[in-house]
Amino acid sequence: MRELIGYELYKIFRQKSIYLMSLFLLAIIVFFLLQMRGPSLNFLYQKWEGPVSSQDIEKAIKEDKIIINKQEQGIDITWEELKLRNVYSDINDIGRYKTIQEEKLKVLNGKISKFENDGDLGYQYRKLKLEKEMLKDVKFSTLYYQRPAEQMNEYLNTFGLIFVGALIIFGLSSIFTREYTTGVDNYMLSSINGRKKIVHAKIIASLIFVGVVTLISVIFDLTFWNIMDGNDGWHADIHSIEKYWDSPYSFTLLSYFFIQVAYQLFAGFAFTLFVLFISAISKNSLVSFIICSFVFAFPLAVETFIPYDMQWFFNILKFTYTEIMLVDVLFKDFFTINVFGYPILLPIFVIGFLVAISIIVVILLYRVIANKQVPS
């Protein structure tokens, strides 16, 4: 078995296309990331870093106003003053978030009371209670210079997603079709290990490949931003990034980074199993490549075109491989699934969902190869 896995790994890593694709993607990624970099602002944040009090907020607003006044009077402001406005804005955001959080909790309490008064303690009630409990735990009250950690997190659900997804498709969509087109399927399917153990070996080798690709992507991400902007901000709360203001999850950027990597890897594994299945049922590599690419790109493409009010469609998209690999879709807001009257958080539900889908895909994959016939 170990030998078979070794040969399958050898066949995967022998493909020149994956190296060319990696270099191409990394070149594009570096190009775009270089546009996003800027000098480190750590020194400006140092004075303000730490728990933010209401006095700090007032002071920040006051100092910000001084700069605004200078601008309004036509007095030139320095680059440092301009960037200081970012610091004041971040401090002000902490105050704003606190206000919004308190407001949300008030609304939630009101709704919960209404349900309690009506004696309706079903799914909606439980959902509101869960949201309230989670929201209460969010503690976004400390300022950090978080841009490096933020960028490293952002990379995962942008360039990292494309890098991992593209290499899964390029590296693995031909894993079975290659055997069909070379005719090696004749040996494979007529040999003792050619209908079961070969599938184990291809699955294990493919998952190792995805692990390696994800690792390369993460190492690249960490290295690039460490060189460009340092290694700060890991202790900042995810709510320091505005797109997570509706999130009820209380994570630091460090823990969220690990969560994102874990979800991307897990969803990548599930997508890999799907790619293997498509490869097994396709007649040639091109067909397999097109189908896998379509499945991967479809959610990203349609998001651009569908009207914003079609929320039900966006909700369906949350269950696609690509959106789960995006990860931030899972954690950006409070979304639950009704399972027998109990609200199950989306990030938890998708794990079970992917496991169930993958089990079905794997069963079908084994069945396809067990019944496979060579074309006459």
Place this chain on the structure above:
Amino acid sequence: MDTLHLVVEHLSKKFGDNTVLDDINIEFTEGVYGILGANGSGKSTLMRILVTVLKPTSGKVILDGENIKKLDEEYRNLIGYLPQEIALYKSFTAERFLMYIASLKGLNKNEAKNKVSELLELVGLTEYRKKKVGTFSGGMKQRVGIAQALLNDPKVLIVDEPTAGLDPKERIRFRNLLSAISSNRIVLLSTHIVSDIDFIAKEIVILKQGKLIKKDAPDNLLGQLNEKVWTVLISEGELQQYQNKFKVGNIIRRENGIELRIISDTKPIETAQATIPNLEDLYLYYFDKETIL
């Protein structure tokens, strides 16, 4: 060890409306079987079913009393298959490719190393073991193909048109190789080159348009052609007329005219002389009007 029995029972295969094999019943025991048939006769389909890469539409294949479908991996462990078109990974060396197939055949690393060395020696490729198979000639690829088929020391060896595309020297080499390895196993060899099975085939199976026409020892089949193969001596000008009228085999120019070998159930002309039939005559007798492939 008991004698192997591979039995094909009422085997049929259809592709859509096209019946490629039609109710085939054959029994094979140890020894070499030559399967003769024209293009489309169903030889390759029969072989593919026997190596489990195709499923029959109806009927079954039984090995020593057990349906091969039930035996599954146990059966596949006993077979070696050389398909008509040799499939190789071009970027693999001969050794690596054989090691890969060995792992597919369930050999452990040490067993595989020894077996690969032994077979590379047998097929005369030891000095090319580290060369990529993509650089090999047709004959060398064929030898890699036969080596892979023998890796698991198969009890049922199935080789489909193994000498197609080989030069005469390679064909002789292959025939000798097959002869050397054919003891204690069932060897099924499909070919249209009758010299491939001359002397080594225990029995010849003749398939025509998906039907089993004959299965017998070569001597018995040839015996059935007694008084059906004739030689006649004619002039150059009569050649065309004879070719139109009779199944003509060998044409040999003699000092006093042209000697024709004619296959005919009746004496073609008064001066014709009956001669000893050979396998080429047998082939022509059954497949004269068909594409020979």
